[in-house]
Amino acid sequence: DAGVTQSPTHLIKTRGQQVTLRCSPKSGHDTVSWYQQALGQGPQFIFQYYEEEERQRGNFPDRFSGHQFPNYSSELNVNALLLGDSALYLCASRPRGLRNTEAFFGQGTRLTVV
Amino acid sequence: QKEVEQNSGPLSVPEGAIASLNCTYSDRGSQSFFWYRQYSGKSPELIMSIYSNGDKEDGRFTAQLNKASQYVSLLIRDSQPSDSATYLCAVYNFNKFYFGSGTKLNVKP
Numbered sequence: 001d002a003g004v005t006q007s008p009t010h011l012i013k014t015r016g017q018q019v020t021l022r023c024s025p026k027s028g029h030d031t032v033s034w035y036q037q038a039l040g041q042g043p044q045f046i047f048q049y050y051e052e053e054e055r056q057r058g059n060f061p062d063r064f065s066g067h068q069f070p071n072y073s074s075e076l077n078v079n080a081l082l083l084g085d086s087a088l089y090l091c092a093s094r095p096r097g098l099r100n101t102e103a104f105f106g107q108g109t110r111l112t113v114v
Numbered sequence: 115q116k117e118v119e120q121n122s123g124p125l126s127v128p129e130g131a132i133a134s135l136n137c138t139y140s141d142r143g144s145q146s147f148f149w150y151r152q153y154s155g156k157s158p159e160l161i162m163s164i165y166s167n168g169d170k171e172d173g174r175f176t177a178q179l180n181k182a183s184q185y186v187s188l189l190i191r192d193s194q195p196s197d198s199a200t201y202l203c204a205v206y207n208f209n210k211f212y213f214g215s216g217t218k219l220n221v222k223p
């Protein structure tokens with residue numbers, strides 16, 4: 001079992017550009033959530049996908065959007081990048097419908113906006 | 115008020131001692147609680163989950179939950195330098211995780 005995998009691991013972008021981050025969930029997991037972790041802070045919830053639709057959203061602007069594919073993998077897109085978008089972006093997966101289950105994180109994508 | 119509060123530390127303990135990490139949460143209806151360990155520059159790694167009041171032990175780790183006090187703790191016995199990391203408390207509520215800012219633990223050899 002490969003666990004949760006994210007790509008790329010590191011990325012440098014320029015202000016105003018757009019970026020796409022990718023996530024493949026752990027085998028057997030159908031729910032994917034994305035988190036932003038700024039330096040020295042805990043992860044902040046961006047949104048959650050299952051059944052290919054956005055189901056929950058945190059307090060992030062519309063510049064942050066996502067997608068889930070039929071194989072449960074997911075993408076996070078960020079448009080019009082700002083310096084403040086520099087962070088570690090984490091994907092977490094868990095099986096939906098089970099009440100007490102843990103979420104497992106991928107290794108993250110370190111995004112630097114210059 | 116933040117959903118999940120942790121003391122940022124750093125908490126320094128000597129090797130072999132017990133490290134005690136604490137967390138409070140605001141939503142009394144929360145049902146699932148987790149501790150993650152995060153090494154610098156790495157992603158969070160699940161250490162413990164706890165769902166009912168009381169203690170749950172796994173090796174050197176013990177999680178404690180008191181829903182009446184809205185309090186979760188993590189005890190690390192026989193602390194090792196390799197335990198030095200940031201420990202994140204997470205509460206699962208309304209289909210999403212709320213994380214504290216983490217407590218930095220430093221275990222001195």
